[in-house]
Amino acid sequence: xxxxxxxxxxxxxxxxxxxxxxxxxxxxxxxxxxxxxxxxxxxxxxxxxxxxxxxxxxxxxxxxxxxxxxxxxxxxxxxxxxxxxxxxxxxxxxxxxxxxxxxxxxxxxxxxxxxxxxxxxxxxxxxxxxxxxxxxxxxxxxxxxxxxxxxxxxxxxxxxxxxxxxxxxxxxxxxxxxxxxxxxxxxxxxxxxxxxxxxxxxxxxxxxxxxxxxxxxxxxxxxxxxxxxxxxxxxxxxxxxxxxxxxxxxxxxxxxxxxxxxxxxxxxxxxxxxxxxxxxxxxxxxxxxxxxxxxxxxxxxxxxxxxxxxxxxxxxxxxxxxxxxxxxxxxxxxxxxxxxxxxxxxxxxxxxxxxxxxxxxxxxxxxxxxxxxxxxxxxxxxxxxxxxxxxxxxxxxxxxxxxxxxxxxxxxxxxxxxxxxxxxxxxxxxxxxxxxxxxxxxxxxxxxxxxxxxxxxxxxxxxxxxxxxxxxxxxxxxxxxxxxxxxxxxxxxxxxxxxxxxxxxxxxxxxxxxxxxxxxxxxxxxxxxxxxxxxxxxxxxxxxx
Amino acid sequence: xxxxxxxxxxxxxxxxxxxxxxxxxxxxxxxxxxxxxxxxxxxxxxxxxxxxxxxxxxxxxxxxxxxxxxxxxxxxxxxxxxxxxxxxxxxxxxxxxxxxxxxxxxxxxxxxxxxxxxxxxxxxxxxxxxxxxxxxxxxxxxxxxxxxxxxxxxxxxxxxxxxxxxxxxxxxxxxxxxxxxxxxxxxxxxxxxxxxxxxxxxxxxxxxxxxxxxxxxxxxxxxxxxxxxxxxxxxxxxxxxxxxxxxxxxxxxxxxxxxxxxxxxxxxxxxxxxxxxxxxxxxxxxxxxxxxxxxxxxxxxxxxxxxxxxxxxxxxxxxxxxxxxxxxxxxxxxxxxxxxxxxxxxxxxxxxxxxxxxx
Numbered sequence: 001x002x003x004x005x006x007x008x009x010x011x012x013x014x015x016x017x018x019x020x021x022x023x024x025x026x027x028x029x030x031x032x033x034x035x036x037x038x039x040x041x042x043x044x045x046x047x048x049x050x051x052x053x054x055x056x057x058x059x060x061x062x063x064x065x066x067x068x069x070x071x072x073x074x075x076x077x078x079x080x081x082x083x084x085x086x087x088x089x090x091x092x093x094x095x096x097x098x099x100x101x102x103x104x105x106x107x108x109x110x111x112x113x114x115x116x117x118x119x120x121x122x123x124x125x126x127x128x129x130x131x132x133x134x135x136x137x138x139x140x141x142x143x144x145x146x147x148x149x150x151x152x153x154x155x156x157x158x159x160x161x162x163x164x165x166x167x168x169x170x171x172x173x174x175x176x177x178x179x180x181x182x183x184x185x186x187x188x189x190x191x192x193x194x195x196x197x198x199x200x201x202x203x204x205x206x207x208x209x210x211x212x213x214x215x216x217x218x219x220x221x222x223x224x225x226x227x228x229x230x231x232x233x234x235x236x237x238x239x240x241x242x243x244x245x246x247x248x249x250x251x252x253x254x255x256x257x258x259x260x261x262x263x264x265x266x267x268x269x270x271x272x273x274x275x276x277x278x279x280x281x282x283x284x285x286x287x288x289x290x291x292x293x294x295x296x297x298x299x300x301x302x303x304x305x306x307x308x309x310x311x312x313x314x315x316x317x318x319x320x321x322x323x324x325x326x327x328x329x330x331x332x333x334x335x336x337x338x339x340x341x342x343x344x345x346x347x348x349x350x351x352x353x354x355x356x357x358x359x360x361x362x363x364x365x366x367x368x369x370x371x372x373x374x375x376x377x378x379x380x381x382x383x384x385x386x387x388x389x390x391x392x393x394x395x396x397x398x399x400x401x402x403x404x405x406x407x408x409x410x411x412x413x414x415x416x417x418x419x420x421x422x423x424x425x426x427x428x429x430x431x432x433x434x435x436x437x438x439x440x441x442x443x444x445x446x447x448x449x450x451x452x453x454x455x456x457x458x459x460x461x462x463x464x465x466x467x468x469x470x471x472x473x474x475x476x477x478x479x480x481x482x483x484x485x486x487x488x489x490x491x492x493x494x495x496x497x498x499x500x501x502x503x504x505x506x507x508x509x510x511x512x513x514x515x516x517x518x519x520x521x522x523x524x525x526x527x528x529x530x531x532x533x534x535x536x537x538x539x540x541x542x543x544x545x
Numbered sequence: 546x547x548x549x550x551x552x553x554x555x556x557x558x559x560x561x562x563x564x565x566x567x568x569x570x571x572x573x574x575x576x577x578x579x580x581x582x583x584x585x586x587x588x589x590x591x592x593x594x595x596x597x598x599x600x601x602x603x604x605x606x607x608x609x610x611x612x613x614x615x616x617x618x619x620x621x622x623x624x625x626x627x628x629x630x631x632x633x634x635x636x637x638x639x640x641x642x643x644x645x646x647x648x649x650x651x652x653x654x655x656x657x658x659x660x661x662x663x664x665x666x667x668x669x670x671x672x673x674x675x676x677x678x679x680x681x682x683x684x685x686x687x688x689x690x691x692x693x694x695x696x697x698x699x700x701x702x703x704x705x706x707x708x709x710x711x712x713x714x715x716x717x718x719x720x721x722x723x724x725x726x727x728x729x730x731x732x733x734x735x736x737x738x739x740x741x742x743x744x745x746x747x748x749x750x751x752x753x754x755x756x757x758x759x760x761x762x763x764x765x766x767x768x769x770x771x772x773x774x775x776x777x778x779x780x781x782x783x784x785x786x787x788x789x790x791x792x793x794x795x796x797x798x799x800x801x802x803x804x805x806x807x808x809x810x811x812x813x814x815x816x817x818x819x820x821x822x823x824x825x826x827x828x829x830x831x832x833x834x835x836x837x838x839x840x841x842x843x844x845x846x847x848x849x850x851x852x853x854x855x856x857x858x859x860x861x862x863x864x865x866x867x868x869x870x871x872x873x874x875x876x877x878x879x880x881x882x883x884x885x886x887x888x889x890x891x892x893x894x895x896x897x898x899x900x901x902x903x904x
Contacts, residue, residue, distance in 0.1 A: 013728050013732070017697075020770070021767070023768045024767070024770075026772060048725035049657075052650040076561060078562045103705070121697055121701045124717055129646065136642075146572070160607075172618060176613060211560065284553075460606070490571070
């Protein structure tokens, strides 16, 4: 369809909307934002007549590549170190995708602009595409990769795992609470505009370097829909900016959304890229370098900064602190070590790091070896069952961390941990901003004004609470992370499948009692808690013994 | 001579990581094992849809981690008065997922597009009589608003509200089809307004807003969009409105009389608009061992509101049966046919026909 006829067609379909006079659509999802003064902003034009064939063609390319991968025996050259992490990633990501579809009516409810409604409804269908195309990719991995365990229980594992819950924020955050906070600022303005760059572009590049060209095939196809979504989000943002009353809420939501996305996405994708790869070329970009390019330059400098001309205060301090956490505070390395510490309750296997990996990390992150090298050597030493417990229960100079009540990634930069009594409970936070999110932002009042539509943090937020004081073997069994012989664990701290004696079983992990740090914290006297917290903060960043 | 930079690229390594390369526990576990498929072998649709939206009553151990300011988050069952002992039992009989959504809709786009191109080339609109041109201008023009309103403010709206991914995805796909259909009608209207025939492409707006015969239909659509209970909205739209108004207009009128009026184009477009989505959901709800009777009573209450309203809309449309030059069906016969199909559907759902149907 020519540009001229597309413009004409688009103008025609805008005639389909009308101002109702008998009744107005039900408002299911509220917002504290106001759009009374909003000028109508026109998002990217899209009509279904061109949309469906365009997407069908994109699908044909994806499915053609999938057939090609099978015929070409792609799995002969796939790195297991890489594909194991896909058991986690691909268990998480279809939910945020489908949640993005579900978020669209929230934005439609909130924004009085039929032209944007049309764009949002198209986005809804895109998101159904993304969720199901990703579920299908995972199915292909399950069918063709050497070790299907973990893929085979994917959605159950996602729903009962500590890491799955971290990822679940990246979906529930889109569909809950204030409609604009959730469906516009958190989902579109921050998650889609900033972080899909690392999720759907940087990470697939790394997959290709590890022999998997299907992840790039699927995710680049997904990413090609995102520009329309970014356009939807930007249109709504500009409409919101037209009313001064929205400014404090926008600033609140940018701080929350930026920081939560950083905590969650950088934890996961940073780990996959840095610890899931076998590509240790010195000139290969590290996650920090990718982040500088995709997030700092492309998003912060090109998208966020120009918003200042509308009088909006951009969270410069949080952008710089995210960068600081990634480059100077070892955020990604701490998360990777935490995931590896918890291997018995994972549904994927984590490979040990080798001398070649050490060398690369030291080159990219000077000082890495003195902080993390010894621990990974211990991980390697303790990889097989028989003479030792899982590493979490051995003395390797690592204290199991407190979990952040807000972002649910543990407080791994220990000197930054915040401990406060909130809602009559002692809670730990990874950072001041996560504390602020719980104690200040997600409340019914903000900065002296009522915010009844703002969301609340709910649920059993500390995963460990559910399993407090239980035997590790029972926990693993309850979670269902056991292979089809009824005893071998799905998670393993190595990739050796050739010798059954190297595979940990329930019996090998029995006898270790798992304790919840938050339950214990709340049982402490004030003096004990203060001493414990001081020691925790002091302990965190010192090199392992 | 300048030095060229050494190219750097990752090394391919043969890892033998194919299925079957080794035998070990779970090495043959190659099916999603966290749900029971409806038949022995899971379908593609089930594999990519079931349990993607978690449920605290199935595997979700930590519960929903965000809530609304005034209530729980996630997908509360209380968002409808209907009850089910297993909402997850509903599977979309059309089994729509990524590939089928685009294949099916693209096939329709191509069919419609080819028909429209052929019509233009053959100057098919020249042969239409003025009465038929006016009929399409006014009535199909008005109807496309209804389709678009339902797409955006019924189906798109409530695909956030159902308790399972299967329900919400079926409703989202329903929205996609409706939206495409509404736009197809609008673009057909554009084609006609650009053809060298007396056709006012803007007339539809005034007809939809003010023409007396269309106001009860517009009222029914607007009142539908105002319903808060997602299941009532789905029932009232797909079961009641679609039979008594949608099917009455599309199938029992336009599809029956277009050819007699020299129009072979409109039926190829309008014929793609009858969808029949989500009926299975209501069949499951009326047959639910625990809540079936309560649901039947509830649906009876919903029908008491929506059947009279939709019948009012249907009756108000009666004058348009007289507008074409060739009046091959009467309003009475069309309404009888629509009512009959509605009765059959209700019978299939195990619901009594409301008394208003016999009046």
